[in-house]
Amino acid sequence: MHHVFYSDGSAKKISWMIQTGDSIAEQSREHVEMYKDKVSDLQSKYIALNVGLFWGIGVFIIKNEDNIKIKLDDKKMFEQFTSDKKIEDEFIEKRMKFIQQLFHQRKLKIEFELIKSKENLATKNI
Numbered sequence: 001m002h003h004v005f006y007s008d009g010s011a012k013k014i015s016w017m018i019q020t021g022d023s024i025a026e027q028s029r030e031h032v033e034m035y036k037d038k039v040s041d042l043q044s045k046y047i048a049l050n051v052g053l054f055w056g057i058g059v060f061i062i063k064n065e066d067n068i069k070i071k072l073d074d075k076k077m078f079e080q081f082t083s084d085k086k087i088e089d090e091f092i093e094k095r096m097k098f099i100q101q102l103f104h105q106r107k108l109k110i111e112f113e114l115i116k117s118k119e120n121l122a123t124k125n126i
Helices: 041-058 075-082 090-105 121-125
Strands: 002-009 013-020 023-030 067-072 109-114
Touching (some): 002 041, 013 041, 013 121, 023 041, 023 121, 041 067, 041 075, 041 090, 067 075, 075 090, 075 109
Parallel strands (some): 002 067, 067 109
Antiparallel strands (some): 002 013, 013 023
């Protein structure tokens, strides 16, 4: 199965959208208290990606060995996933490990695409 995944986050909220063929699943959540107004927008984007992928797997939208095109609207985030660039943020580094662990455990075929912020469909729910 092929999916297109969008996610976004702010200091208060996270959001994600998964397109599969003609179907769209979208969710948004307020941050839990330990993160609300305590994380940067970039850190929140990593939380949104992590939670959104985990949710997509949990509700059986994303299955083992599926193809996922992840559209990112942050150049730094895109570069961190597509190169061996060192991450200077321990919080983000941990989230990246969780996300990459999901990729490997589920044998997901991942492609990243850098998009403009106005093209991020998950932003409307923030």
